[in-house]
Amino acid sequence: MNDLTLLRREHSEATQKIAPFTGEGAYHGSTRRRAPARAASTPAPIVDEMAPATLRDYPLDGTKAIANFEATFSNVYVVERTLPVPTQEEVRDDGVVFCWCPLADALAEAGPLTRRVLEAMKELVVGDKRFVYVDSKIQYFEPGDVPVDSQHWHIDGSIVARGAAVEALGHNLLHDMKARLTSERVPPRYLAYQSSDHCATLFLQEPLTLTMPELVPSFDGLDAAIRALDPPVASQPPASIVRTDGLSLHRATAASAAGWRLWVRVVETDREVQLDTSIIDCYNTVFRLPR
Numbered sequence: 001m002n003d004l005t006l007l008r009r010e011h012s013e014a015t016q017k018i019a020p021f022t023g024e025g026a027y028h029g030s031t032r033r034r035a036p037a038r039a040a041s042t043p044a045p046i047v048d049e050m051a052p053a054t055l056r057d058y059p060l061d062g063t064k065a066i067a068n069f070e071a072t073f074s075n076v077y078v079v080e081r082t083l084p085v086p087t088q089e090e091v092r093d094d095g096v097v098f099c100w101c102p103l104a105d106a107l108a109e110a111g112p113l114t115r116r117v118l119e120a121m122k123e124l125v126v127g128d129k130r131f132v133y134v135d136s137k138i139q140y141f142e143p144g145d146v147p148v149d150s151q152h153w154h155i156d157g158s159i160v161a162r163g164a165a166v167e168a169l170g171h172n173l174l175h176d177m178k179a180r181l182t183s184e185r186v187p188p189r190y191l192a193y194q195s196s197d198h199c200a201t202l203f204l205q206e207p208l209t210l211t212m213p214e215l216v217p218s219f220d221g222l223d224a225a226i227r228a229l230d231p232p233v234a235s236q237p238p239a240s241i242v243r244t245d246g247l248s249l250h251r252a253t254a255a256s257a258a259g260w261r262l263w264v265r266v267v268e269t270d271r272e273v274q275l276d277t278s279i280i281d282c283y284n285t286v287f288r289l290p291r
Ligand SMILES: [Fe+2]
Pocket: 027, 028, 154, 155, 156, 250
């Protein structure tokens, strides 16, 4: 198996990696470090699930301005299971973390706590996608630390486009939101677990419709719009497994207290991911706000 997909080591407060919080990470790490490292040497073919279909309507000369559309986020959020809350020592000593690791390999290599989570998740896999991957993090937070380099409302597994058509519009990268939100495309499916009550992910749990650009370079505008609307939010319960999908808006929060947290996510996707650079250390970094 590809050993870039797992890291086995002892975790301690003294060796927890810490980086300054910049707010620039759009996802589960820092975009700046992650973007170059994620690209495989041979790009995988673009599957329908990840095709930037909206971008095809934009000419390469950049003469068409980015249009708005009415976006409806279904915000699937279902608490499927609640497992026993682990002790801090169980989290700290679980040993192995994963990054785009196939589920079968992760089940074989996981520490006892993560294995129990994955066994419960395995029963919840729908099974209609080509690949099932595991991401996990064991992190120690001081109060105020953030598990990723962003607290923006966002979706996971957005359709990211790069290249000439994107550059013609003045960007290096665009998320094709309209393509993701088109109903006939089955988005990636997610199961997410987090162990603790001191750094819970926030989720929207009701459908939300708003007008936004079809293509966005970041989640800045979407985050601001959601904060202005101030919809009710759910805080993921400790030791729960929640079901979401690629249309589920959520965001990280800063830790309210010191302590360890295990986070595990299973994604069902048609997109094959093969890492060619280790990003797992960056992935398990915590991000510290200025004090
Ligand atoms: Fe996320």
